[in-house]
Amino acid sequence: MRKFNFCAGPAALPEPVxxxxxxxxxxxGGRGCSVMEVSHRSPEFTEVAETAEQDLRDLLQVPDNYKVLFLQGGATAQFSAVPWNLFGAGSQVADYIYTGQWAKKAIAEAQRYGRVNIVASSEDRNFTYAPGPDSWRQTGDAAYFHYTPNETIGGVEFDYVPEVSCPLVADMSSNILSQPVPVEKFGVIYAGAQKNIGPSGIAVVIVRDDLLDRAREDIPRSLSWNVAADAGSMDNTPATFAWYLSGLVFKWLKAQGGVGAMEALSARKSSMLYDFIDNSDFYSSPVEPGSRSRMNVPFVLADDRLDGAFLQQSEEAGLLNLKGHRSVGGMRASLYNAVPVEAVQALVDFMADFERRMG
Structure with a gap:
């Protein structure tokens, strides 16, 4: 029996998929074998790969002057790939916004290959908000500007796209495909698949053509966007099953009405949960209202001694993976595209019942 899964990743996948x-x-496809058992260079799998790319392009309205890559290593590999690919054309400085754990990891990798300028940080308020442009301290000659539009762990989401003069790079792992994106404003968008795209094992990179020749000469072949683009993301054997499943998710998203429909659904689901939390004295959100994520909703109980009981009883009620990240504690409900409205309603009903019994 399927239960309601609020895992932050690997996350829920659409049941039809x-x-x-x-x-x-x-x-x-009537071939008498699994998609996992055919050559990635066969005409049949080439069609899977090309269709998945086109569907993703359609969903995000990716301009023709961008390459769409399906790569291994997840977003974590891209923490290294970004500086490797963009630090070879002059400037060895990059601007980063520091908003939580995933931005921190990206910054640490970039610092291994060049100098990082922290444009803005929300560390002063325990990463509970997204810094506005009025707080920025840019270098003026950065090779690129990097930010994390949605921090999965802290539940902080930017409500704006930074306007910068250098290539804008974004880690959209936890909010890609949840709303329309002005791709033309970005130099690079990358995302691990295991939240809104598909299963773990693959990452998507959308990179503007003119940035493919900016890599350092000593870049590892496996991290080169240019090599991947020339090889159709098949310089080595790709994660074929993850690619195939991602393609099924893209088809499902199109059938639901695309990213515009997902944006409306995300607003509805997140509002249900935030409204309940804000009207309760038993639960609270640590994130400032203007920066609250629609994808990842952390919350805490007034008495943390009840955390264990909450997690045990919620799981018994068929609500899975509500434990907050080990670095911050508390609870977290991830409301990705595949999480239905019924799941959020069931969570709110459980939370109300738990408060009545334990509050």
Whole structure:
């Protein structure tokens, strides 16, 4: 029996996608074998790859002068790939906004290959808000400007796209495909798949063509966007099953109405939960209202001694993976595209009942 899964990642996948994959697992397309058992260079899998790319382009309205890559290593590999690919054309300085754990990891990797200027930081208020442009301290000659539009752990989301003169780079792992994106404002968008795209094992990189020749000469081949682009993301054997499943998710998203429909759904789901929390004395959100994520909703109980009981009873009620990240504690409900409204309603009902019984 399927339960409601609020995991931050690997996250819930659409049930129709899982059912199709189940049906095709042993006999994909009448070929008598699984998609995992065919050559990635076969005409059949080439069609899967090309269709997935085109569907993603359609969903995000990616301009023609951008490459769309499907790579291994997740977003973490891109923490290294970004400086490797962009520090080879002059400036060895990059601007970063520091808003939480994932920005911190990206910064640490960039510092290994060049100098990082912290444009703004929300550390002063325990990473509970997204800094506005009025607080920026830019270098003026940065090779690129990097930010994390949605911090999965802290539940902080930017409500604006930075306006900068150098290439804008964004780690959209936890909010890609949840709303329309003005791709033309970005030099690079990258995202791990395991939240809104598909299963873990693959990452998407959307990179503007003119940035493909800015890599350092000593870049590892496996991190080169240019190499990947020339090889159609198949310089080595790709994660074929993850790519195939991601393609099924793109089809499902199109059938739901695309990213515009997901934006409305995300607003509805997150408002349900935040409104309940804000009207309760038993629960509270640590994130400042103007920076609250629609994808990841952290919350705490007034008495943290009840955390264990809350987690045990919520799981017994069929609400899975509500424990907050180990670095911040408390609870966290991730409301990605595949999490239905019914799941959020069930969570709110449980929280209300738990408060009545334990408050």
């Amino acid at each position: 899982l059912r199709q994959a189940q049906e095709e697992l042993l006999d994909w």
